[in-house]
Amino acid sequence: MKALRTPSTAVNALLALLIVGAATWGVNLIRSTASGNQAKATDLRTVTVSQGTVTKTVNADGAVASASTAAATFTTAGTVTAIKVKVGDRVVKGQQLATVDPTAARRSLDLAEADLDAANDALDRARDAGTDTAAAENQVTSAGLAVDDARAAVAGTRLTAPMAGTVTAINGTVGGSSAPSGATGPATSPSGFIDLADLGRLQITAAFSEADTTALKTGQPATITWNALRNAETTGRVLAVDPTATTTGNVVTYGVTVSLPDPPDGAKPGQTVRVAVVTGSVDNAVRVNAAAVTTTGRRNTVTVLTGAGTQEVRQVEVGLEGDDAYQIASGLTAGEKVVVPTGRTATGAGGAGFRAGGGFTGNGGVPPGGR
Structure with missing residues (x-):
């Protein structure tokens, strides 16, 4: 056993x-x-739903320009005999800028005045003779008009400033033609013999893409940042949007004018700037970082991290699609945490359905600009 x-x-x-x-x-x-x-679970990248302002902007490069310019051009052709200003000079309205040789114009005026005297004598003789004076009267009228034209031609040999401002370009030389030619100074098209600008009144001109232009309206606020001036930034408003487009190399843009009520020190026409126009803004909005929103067709969803640590896919209604965050009209409340899908970054890279947007913070951070 x-x-x-x-x-x-x-x-x-x-x-x-x-x-x-x-x-x-x-x-x-x-x-x-x-x-x-x-x-x-610890490695999950999340953002916290917050409450604050959601802002949408469109951006474009632009340049500083004078809000008031004028091109002074001779009305009488001739040889330039004097230029009385130089680039950078400040002038007042009516100030003489340049002259052309008046000899030919004065000779024409003398002849026109002689013709007028002769026409008046002929009219007097017709009246004294008691004959029909209609032809003589017409001759006097024609001669008088010729005198007016000749006097205007003499006046046109003197070029005067059509407005007060600063001389920005001189497009001719002494001894040359009174027609505008090679510029002395940074002239812009169109130009006269002498170009003037009011440097005390500046504005911004920018070219926006046709897609961005659809959201632009007069009165919208804008932020202007200078490329050449260190830390120079100011604000303005959209003054006008060109009604017609400009096409360059198959690229369609629209010109936009932005006010510049408070230019920074050193601002000058021709300087390049970056313009950001606010096309939409919602205050006190429930918002979430754009990287957390997934779009499939017209359906927007987020993945909510619950208090129990589980993940819940939830459909949301998106309002304003801002630069850094999206307004959530329904589906989320402030304080909830949502997951940022793997592979998405703040720069907008990611898979299909990902909307580009601002950065996220790990483990429940507040979106940029959060309040």
Whole structure:
């Protein structure tokens, strides 16, 4: 009987060892899985739904320009005899800027005045003779008009300033033609013989894409940033949007004029700037970082991280699509945490359906600009 019991005891012992080993392996597996799940949960990138302002802007490059310019051009052709100003001079309205040789114009005036005197004499003789004076009267009228034209031609040999301002370009030289030619100074088209600008009244001109222009309206606020002036930034408003487009190399743009009521020190016409126009803004909005919103067709969803640590896909209604965050009209409340899908970054890279937007912060940070 002992011989029979020994194998049975050995088998039982072996089974016991196997059971204990299996139990230990199972416990370790459960712990490992739980630890892995916990690590994955910890690695989730999340943003916190907040409440504040959502802003949408469109941007374009532009340049500083005078809000008031004028091109002074001779009305009488001739050889330039004097230029009385230089680029940078400030002038008043009516000030003489340049002259052309008046000899020919004065000779024409003398002849016209002589013709008028002769016409008046002929009219007097017709009246004294009691004959029809209609033809003589017409001759006097024509001669008088010729005198007016000749006097205007003499006046046109003197070029005067049509407005007060600063001389920005001189497009001719002494001894040359009175017609505008090569510019002295940074002239812009169109130009006269001498160009003037009011440097005390500046504005911004910019070219916006046709897509962005659809959102632009007069009166919208804008921020202007200078490229050449360190830390120079100011604000203005949209004054006008060109009704027609400009096409260059198959690229369609629209000209936009922005006011510049408070230019920074050193601002000058021709300087390049960056213009950001606010096309939409919602205050006190429930908002979330754009990277957390997934769009499929017309359906917008977010993945909410619940208090229990589980993930819930929830449909939301998006209002204003801002630069850094989206307004959530319904579906989320401030304080909730939503998951930023893997592979999405603040610069807008990511898979299909991802909307570009501002950055996120790990583990429940507030979006940029949060209040």
